[in-house]
Every structure is written in C-alpha cells, then in structure tokens.
Amino acid sequence: MSNQDKLIIFDTTLRDGEQSPGASMTKDEKLRIAKALEKMRVDVIEAGFPIASQGDFQAVQAIARVIKNSTVCGLARALEKDIDRAGEAIKEANSGRIHTFIATSPIHMEKKLRMSPDEVVKQAVWAVRHARKYTDDIEFSAEDAGRSDIDFLCRIFEQVIEAGATTINVPDTVGYNLPQQFGETLRTLIERIPNSDKAIFSVHCHNDLGLASANSLAAVLNSARQVECTINGLGERAGNASLEEVVMAVRTRRDLFDCDSELDTTQIVNCSRLVASITGFPVQPNKAIVGANAFAHEAGIHQDGVLKNRETYEIMRAEDVGWVQNRMVLGKHSGRNAFRVRLEELGISFESEKEVNEAFRRFKDLADKKHEIFDDDLQALVTDAGFISENERVKLVSMKVCSETGETPDATVVLTVDAEEQSGRSIGGGPVDATFKAIEEIVQSGAELQLYSVNAITSGTDAQGEVTVRLQRDGRIVNGQGADTDIVIASAKAYVNAFNKLEHEIQRSHPQQDDV
Known part of the structure; x- marks a missing residue:
C-alpha cells in the first residue's frame, strides 16, 4: 500500500x-x-x-x-x-x-x-x-x-x-x-x-x-x-x-x-x-467484535434470517476476527510436543525448559479435572503459572475450607512466606471471605480489597473459573489473577498473586502529570 x-x-x-x-x-x-x-x-x-x-x-x-x-x-x-x-x-x-x-x-x-x-x-x-x-x-x-x-x-x-x-x-x-x-x-x-x-x-x-x-x-x-x-x-x-x-x-x-x-x-x-x-479486565459480553455475544443471535427472527443468509444480520464474518472454536483435543495421555506446538500457535513461547515443564505439569493437572481443554483454558493456565512471577514472596501450598448449611464457613490455609511454611485459620461470611481472612492472618498486608470478580473461562460445569482480586495499599492498586476448576482455590491464588505484586512490583509514576 x-x-x-x-x-x-x-x-x-x-x-x-x-x-x-x-x-x-x-x-x-x-x-x-x-x-x-x-x-x-x-x-x-x-x-x-x-x-x-x-x-x-x-x-x-x-x-x-x-x-x-x-x-x-x-x-x-x-x-x-x-x-x-x-x-x-x-x-x-x-x-x-x-x-x-x-x-x-x-x-x-x-x-x-x-x-x-x-x-x-x-x-x-x-x-x-x-x-x-x-x-x-x-x-x-x-x-x-x-x-x-x-x-x-x-x-x-x-x-x-x-x-x-x-x-x-x-x-x-x-x-x-x-x-x-x-x-x-x-x-x-x-x-x-x-x-x-x-x-x-x-x-x-x-x-x-x-x-x-x-x-x-x-x-x-x-x-x-x-x-x-x-x-x-x-x-x-x-x-x-x-x-x-x-x-x-x-x-x-x-x-x-x-x-x-x-x-x-x-x-x-x-x-x-x-x-x-x-x-484481569474482562470483556463485557456485548462488547463489539470481541464480546461473547458479538455474533450471537437469540431472537427467532434473527436466527431465521441468519440461517437463510448470514448477511441479513451479520455485517462481518465471525471467522474474520478469530471466532473459531479451536479446541485442543488433548488429555492426560497427550505428549509434551503437541502441547508445546498448540501454545506456540497461540503465540505463547518459553524462555527455558524449566518453564515448559512447569506449564506441562499444570496442563496435566488440569486434564485430570477437565475432559476437554480449550484455548482459553491454556491462556489462563500460562497466566496463572508460577514462573510468570519472578519474585514471589508468598506461594499457596494447600488449603481446606468447610462450608455447610447453618454453619459458619471455616478456612485453613498453608502458605510459604520467603520459603518458610506458615498456616492460618479463620472464619468468614462465606468460604471465600474465610479464605481471604486466613491468608491475611499470615501475610498481614494492610491492603484494602477493592474488587472481587469471577468469570467462567469456558462453558460447562467443569469449566475453570478465573478470579480477579484488586487490592489497594498506600495509593497503589494491583490486580491479581487465579484460575482453577475450584472457585475457592482460584480465589486464594488470585489473592496471593495480588499480594506478591504489592510486595515486589516497582510503583509506576506518571511523569506526564508532572510539571515540565
């Protein structure tokens, strides 16, 4: 041109x-x-x-x-x-x-x-x-x-x-x-x-x-x-x-x-x-082009028109912007090479064999929980992977949450803090609230929880949930993400991820707001 x-x-x-x-x-x-x-x-x-x-x-x-x-x-x-x-x-x-x-x-x-x-x-x-x-x-x-x-x-x-x-x-x-x-x-x-x-x-x-x-x-x-x-x-x-x-x-x-x-x-x-x-900023379903409903038709008259001729209600093809159901038909018996190739097709590459091994291990764990793994699951898996964060002070080791009708939820969390294992226990208004309080009992971040958001990564009852936690401390705001088929575990991962960012990320200044 x-x-x-x-x-x-x-x-x-x-x-x-x-x-x-x-x-x-x-x-x-x-x-x-x-x-x-x-x-x-x-x-x-x-x-x-x-x-x-x-x-x-x-x-x-x-x-x-x-x-x-x-x-x-x-x-x-x-x-x-x-x-x-x-x-x-x-x-x-x-x-x-x-x-x-x-x-x-x-x-x-x-x-x-x-x-x-x-x-x-x-x-x-x-x-x-x-x-x-x-x-x-x-x-x-x-x-x-x-x-x-x-x-x-x-x-x-x-x-x-x-x-x-x-x-x-x-x-x-x-x-x-x-x-x-x-x-x-x-x-x-x-x-x-x-x-x-x-x-x-x-x-x-x-x-x-x-x-x-x-x-x-x-x-x-x-x-x-x-x-x-x-x-x-x-x-x-x-x-x-x-x-x-x-x-x-x-x-x-x-x-x-x-x-x-x-x-x-x-x-x-x-x-x-x-x-x-x-x-951690989800796309609203009705967002133009990339929202989940951008090419969805529910009204009967629309469905009938699209079935007869797509252009009656669609001014562009969903395939032209990437709405293709690329399903990764791999499971726990799939090989490392096929896994690596699919991630590379998604634009995800690794700096070392250690990172490949960690991602593949997480994939195997997920394959034990989910029958079908989609591209969105892989994106969340890599984002959630520990090797993405180079300076994690705190890591989630294990957790146990009890929640039943008529009883106050109770959570016990085990973390490593600077490589030293510590545990905390707390009750809360719900299982997630109890989990966050148990984490805070250990880390004592002094941060204020500003946002808690859950999104299903794919459809189905076995879908991974992706949780976003936003924390604020001393004027700094960070988002933490966590993904798991168990929402409470995903929530704990997200909270720990946000805390690590608060501890280790260099605060951005905004010099364009300064006097020149």
Missing part, C-alpha cells in the same frame, strides 16, 4: 492501557502481549514509558530486543532525561521510534506547565531535534490538542515537522471532542500546515464520552493515516479507542474509507483474550 492507502495501527496497550488502575503488567506479561501484537501485524507497539520506572525501562528494552516485524516505540516528555532514557530503551530495536509530547491547550500550558506558548514551541522543537540523535522515526504529540487553539497547533506542528518529526499526533486527551468537530480539526490542520505532506497525521482519542472510536474514524475520513488504540479499549479513565472497532469499521466500510490496515484480523479475538487474562 502507498502512504495514502495504508492505515497505520499504533497499539498503546502496553503504555496507556497499563495506566488503567490495577492493569500493571510484569515484563514477561508485556512480552507475551507484544509477541501477540506482532503476530497480528500491528505496525507500531508503544511498549512503555521508559522514564516512569526501572521496570518500564527494562520492559521496553526487552521488547525492543525481541520484536522484529513491528516498530517498537518509547514515550518521552519533551525533556532531555526522558528522551535519553527512551533512546537507550529502544537502542536494540530492529525498528525504533521515540514518541515525545508536550501540552498545548491554554489550561495545560498555564496551570500545569507554567510556560508561555513561545516557550512550549521552543521546547517541542528542541525535543524533536534531540530525539533524532537516537532515531529518524520521531513522533510528536500535542497533549490535549482537542482543547487547543487551532492556530497554535498549526504553528507548533509546522515547526516540529521542520525539526524532523515524521508523525504528528493529535490527541483528544480528555475525550472532549465530537466526531464532526474532530474530523474538521484534522482536515483544517492538514490543509493549513505548509509542510503537512512531510509527516503522517495520527490521532489518539480517549473514551470519556464514549466517542473514542467514532472520533478516530472521523479523523481517518479526514486524512489521518495513523490511529493510536488499545486492545479491548483498555486505558486511563474510560479507556482509549478500541483497536478491534477501528480496524473492523475501516475494513467493513471500504465504500467510505479509501484506506485499510494490514492487520491479520483473525488474531483479534486471541489477542483480546490474552490482554483480558493478563490484566
């Missing part, structure tokens, strides 16, 4: 998506998602904010080393320390990009930056030139462009393009714009900026009014050729434009759009499930 025919997909699940409270990911989890995005043929993967923490830096660096077919991008404020850190993080990338930004709306310049418009332009130009020491692929974003003066945007964009920016991003940072208005903004910018033909125009829309995807599509109709989005619409506050919605809208309505992405859309559902499993 030519530049005008191709829509560049810039995925920021690993950066903006991770800024959802509780959605923090480990380096290994980020690598799994990055590999899935590469397999889907995402053009640009924004791997993180290297200056935010040592963990973020290491994750971006690791992704840059592994990913070969997608551009790996690091975010940086228009500051020397940020840009240098981002440049170091992407140094080993086959294709690397630095994404630098500064706020341009009157309220941000006055209240947050405390800089004059002239100072902001000067800083932006300097940042782009400095970033070019590391790569020629420079993206510049005008934070809060959706509430910025159009004349000022024309001025700053013209000068950063002259300084070497190859992508110009126009963010609706607070989700304030309406589609017609936002589309008109893009059209005006491209028409008025003298050197606009020297850069790709991009958009990054937030979903505060439920319009992120609509605003992104309006921009594409007005010559934007990059959309920044996330899997499942994950992101700060109400989230970002949903990758699956933007990609499939453009592909389905080629009668209106004169461009298309090069994504392998059959990987969408698999990627959606992976992100939901790792972050």
Whole structure:
C-alpha cells in the first residue's frame, strides 16, 4: 500500500492501557502481549514509558530486543532525561521510534506547565531535534490538542515537522471532542500546515464520552493515516479507542474509507483474550467484535434470517476476527510436543525448559479435572503459572475450607512466606471471605480489597473459573489473577498473586502529570 492507502495501527496497550488502575503488567506479561501484537501485524507497539520506572525501562528494552516485524516505540516528555532514557530503551530495536509530547491547550500550558506558548514551541522543537540523535522515526504529540487553539497547533506542528518529526499526533486527551468537530480539526490542520505532506497525521482519542472510536474514524475520513488504540479499549479513565472497532469499521466500510490496515484480523479475538487474562479486565459480553455475544443471535427472527443468509444480520464474518472454536483435543495421555506446538500457535513461547515443564505439569493437572481443554483454558493456565512471577514472596501450598448449611464457613490455609511454611485459620461470611481472612492472618498486608470478580473461562460445569482480586495499599492498586476448576482455590491464588505484586512490583509514576 502507498502512504495514502495504508492505515497505520499504533497499539498503546502496553503504555496507556497499563495506566488503567490495577492493569500493571510484569515484563514477561508485556512480552507475551507484544509477541501477540506482532503476530497480528500491528505496525507500531508503544511498549512503555521508559522514564516512569526501572521496570518500564527494562520492559521496553526487552521488547525492543525481541520484536522484529513491528516498530517498537518509547514515550518521552519533551525533556532531555526522558528522551535519553527512551533512546537507550529502544537502542536494540530492529525498528525504533521515540514518541515525545508536550501540552498545548491554554489550561495545560498555564496551570500545569507554567510556560508561555513561545516557550512550549521552543521546547517541542528542541525535543524533536534531540530525539533524532537516537532515531529518524520521531513522533510528536500535542497533549490535549482537542482543547487547543487551532492556530497554535498549526504553528507548533509546522515547526516540529521542520525539526524532523515524521508523525504528528493529535490527541483528544480528555475525550472532549465530537466526531464532526474532530474530523474538521484534522482536515483544517492538514490543509493549513505548509509542510503537512512531510509527516503522517495520527490521532489518539480517549473514551470519556464514549466517542473514542467514532472520533478516530472521523479523523481517518479526514486524512489521518495513523490511529493510536488499545486492545479491548483498555486505558486511563474510560479507556482509549478500541483497536478491534477501528480496524473492523475501516475494513467493513471500504465504500467510505479509501484506506485499510494490514492487520491479520483473525488474531483479534486471541489477542483480546490474552490482554483480558493478563490484566484481569474482562470483556463485557456485548462488547463489539470481541464480546461473547458479538455474533450471537437469540431472537427467532434473527436466527431465521441468519440461517437463510448470514448477511441479513451479520455485517462481518465471525471467522474474520478469530471466532473459531479451536479446541485442543488433548488429555492426560497427550505428549509434551503437541502441547508445546498448540501454545506456540497461540503465540505463547518459553524462555527455558524449566518453564515448559512447569506449564506441562499444570496442563496435566488440569486434564485430570477437565475432559476437554480449550484455548482459553491454556491462556489462563500460562497466566496463572508460577514462573510468570519472578519474585514471589508468598506461594499457596494447600488449603481446606468447610462450608455447610447453618454453619459458619471455616478456612485453613498453608502458605510459604520467603520459603518458610506458615498456616492460618479463620472464619468468614462465606468460604471465600474465610479464605481471604486466613491468608491475611499470615501475610498481614494492610491492603484494602477493592474488587472481587469471577468469570467462567469456558462453558460447562467443569469449566475453570478465573478470579480477579484488586487490592489497594498506600495509593497503589494491583490486580491479581487465579484460575482453577475450584472457585475457592482460584480465589486464594488470585489473592496471593495480588499480594506478591504489592510486595515486589516497582510503583509506576506518571511523569506526564508532572510539571515540565
């Protein structure tokens, strides 16, 4: 495709998506998602904010080393320390990009930056030139462009393009714009900026009014050729434009759009499930494209129409976005090689034979409990596997729960804490409550339970339950996940997983909120 025919997909699940409270990911989890995005043929993967923490830096660096077919991008404020850190993080990338930004709306310049418009332009130009020491692929974003003066945007964009920016991003940072208005903004910018033909125009829309995807599509109709989005619409506050919605809208309505992405859309559902499993943010059943009910028909008149001709009620094929029942027909007598091959088909690979052995052992345990094992079971199995967490202080050894009609539930839990076995016992309002209290008797985390959520991974009474536990302590919020055919055991695993994250994860700062 030519530049005008191709829509560049810039995925920021690993950066903006991770800024959802509780959605923090480990380096290994980020690598799994990055590999899935590469397999889907995402053009640009924004791997993180290297200056935010040592963990973020290491994750971006690791992704840059592994990913070969997608551009790996690091975010940086228009500051020397940020840009240098981002440049170091992407140094080993086959294709690397630095994404630098500064706020341009009157309220941000006055209240947050405390800089004059002239100072902001000067800083932006300097940042782009400095970033070019590391790569020629420079993206510049005008934070809060959706509430910025159009004349000022024309001025700053013209000068950063002259300084070497190859992508110009126009963010609706607070989700304030309406589609017609936002589309008109893009059209005006491209028409008025003298050197606009020297850069790709991009958009990054937030979903505060439920319009992120609509605003992104309006921009594409007005010559934007990059959309920044996330899997499942994950992101700060109400989230970002949903990758699956933007990609499939453009592909389905080629009668209106004169461009298309090069994504392998059959990987969408698999990627959606992976992100939901790792972050603990389940997909609502009626979510467009990837929700469980997205291609379900219950009304008799709909069922009759689809049976006669699918296109009566379906505007796209379920198979085109990955809704294929790939059932793994393996059991406890199945071999290690077949198991490994199926995981690799799902985009899951291992760093060592030890990890393969641990995953295979868990598979065998699950096969003893479940007759049929589905791809979703495998995703949950790997996410739940102990080797994913490198620094577990606490591990679940065993538990016993008694719950009967008319009696107060009682739980006894045995954990290893720093390799030393300890036990706790407690009663509670239910078996899960008693279990959590027994765990707390041992670990004494001092955390507040903010969320307890259970989702069935597959159908059937023998389905695994996937539990998400959200804990908060000292302003930090983490999600823990656990999966098992026994919901109470899954709950205990999730609580222990959340506690380990509280203890060992490096707290992310949000430097984009700091004064520049």
